[in-house]
Amino acid sequence: MRTVFKTSYDADINLFRHKQQFGWYLALFALALALPFLLSNFALGEATNVLIWAIACMGLMILVGQSGQASLGHAAFLAIGCYANVLMQQRLGLPFLITFPLAGLIAGVAGALIALPMTKLHGIYLAIGTIAITILVEDFIVIAEPLTNGVIGLIPPPITIFGLVIDRYSTPNTLYYLTLGITLLVVLAYRNLQRSPLGRSFAAIRDSEISAQAMGVNVARTKAVAFGISTGITGLAGALMGHYAGIFNNETFNLIISIQLLLAIVIGGLGSIHGAFFGAAIVALLPQTIAFGRDMLGGLIGGGSIAIPGMEAAIFGLILILFILFEPMGIYGRWVKIRTYFELFPFYRKDMFRRQKAYLKTERMR
Amino acid sequence: MSLLELDNVTLRFGGLTAVSQVSFSVEEGEVFALVGPNGAGKSTIFNLISRIYDPAEGDIRFDGKSILDRKPHEIARLGIARTFQNIELFDQATVMQNLLVGRHRHRHSRMWSELLFTPFVRAEERRHREAIEKVIDFLDLQAYRDKYIAGLPYGVRKVVEMGRALAIEPRLLLLDEPASGLSVEETQDVAFWVEDIKKQMGVTVLMVEHDMHLVASVSDRVLALADGKMLAMGTPHEVQNHPKVVEAYIGVADEHEKVLA
């Protein structure tokens, strides 16, 4: 474990703790930049998908990991971002560079407004309340057919930035780089949030509402702001998802997606940006992995590929159960342990990380 | 004018009158202690000042103005800080982050500038950290700066909670049993700190405490309560020897003996 000798206040404020850490992330960034030259078009598409999911996961992570509120309504905000982005392009003829941030803003404002009456709810009640949002938005997409084209769905135009046409199939590299750039901006915003007063007030309402309040934090407002920032980022992911999918309708953003998002951040590791990326990789790559495994299995046994309905959900559920049983801190928690093991070798103790991890501890006070 | 005035304050929980017609005032610059047996209503008085409960009757004034029209989160901005009897820290955050939440009252930046982390936000952060560093030095918390609360021993948590309240830079500090569960040495530290908080920082202290030794050594005035009612008020010496107080405590002591026997 490296000891950082702090010589200025900036040591705590800066984005990276030390030069080596900066070096590692620079290497990772270089790898990300080189990916289009290393991967096939298909694999690069999957990588783009992982990044889009990572944005969505970061959105939800801000809410659940930072502010301690649960939500099963985030598919709705993916949908709001997605439809807002495409409809503004199709109906109003606005360019992507304007519709994209606006889509995030619309999803964010919608989230904050919906959250206001819900901030009194805690834990499981809040989760149930937010399920309603997902279902309502799904129904609205069907009902508002003249606007949303209902169950038939919409086909988004390719992204156009200053005449540069970006499309998943004809220009996969450009779409990947665009997504990478947006992902990095979201990571930066997330990091900035964590190191500024607003982020700390999120942590405050997560861990003890009553003392947050005594410190002068307006609990209801802070919860709404957390919802707004969270759903805003989720809306951005939704907008990208629409362009990536090529066609979408009400079912693209159903309750299953909400659940998958929540599971992803739990599996990835609550409360960390790394966790959002790990979780995103699992959710985005699992269907392909299962399909691949099934084909292999089918080849081994003979008799072509076997299709078992509900297989994906079952495997996902199994992974989740295993994590909750054996690694409640998620993939990121496991990674931190392995890293510490090597850094301290041979002095690592087994119960080094034993401390209770209890989010959603909200119904305490009175 | 007194800094804090409680004027005939009554609070009922259903049939139970937890605080009954309590009146007292805390003068600027003094250490005022509330004592009394368990269930006397001491913490409830703190919660009334924090605006967690609305009194059924009476008025609470800070700096001459009623605070009954204030929301709970507006109390810190007035300059009233508090600790909790059962430590209420932000467990999944470091000591530093906990103390920084205490600076919330001094936040001038807005959401958008924080998301962009503008130079203004950075300058503010430096200012907050400078202020926090003073608290850390004052309470000798250097060794725990970057430790998570969840892994800290009880005594340290108590100190961190006091530090978080001091980070508010309050005019009035409410301490709910600052020495409960602490060792003799740690209790002595608390006594020194309370003295310094009063003399060096010029902060008025309203304190609930069971340790009569600590109360006698640091407080200027004491109010004894039992069953929500005022028993006696005066110097520590006067209150300790007041017949009603002796009776209330001996009553409790008798019960304890009965339980033990």
Ligand SMILES: Nc1ncnc2c1ncn2[C@@H]1O[C@H](COP(=O)(O)OP(=O)(O)OP(=O)(O)O)[C@@H](O)[C@H]1O
């Ligand atoms: N939220 C509540 N609902 C109902 N009764 C309450 C509530 N809070 C406190 N009480 C009751 O009010 C009375 C006073 O409680 P309070 O916590 O103020 O006592 P205290 O003087 O702080 O005692 P201690 O020394 O044990 O901390 C007790 O009888 C308690 O059970």
Ligand SMILES: [Mg+2]
């Ligand atoms: Mg009490």
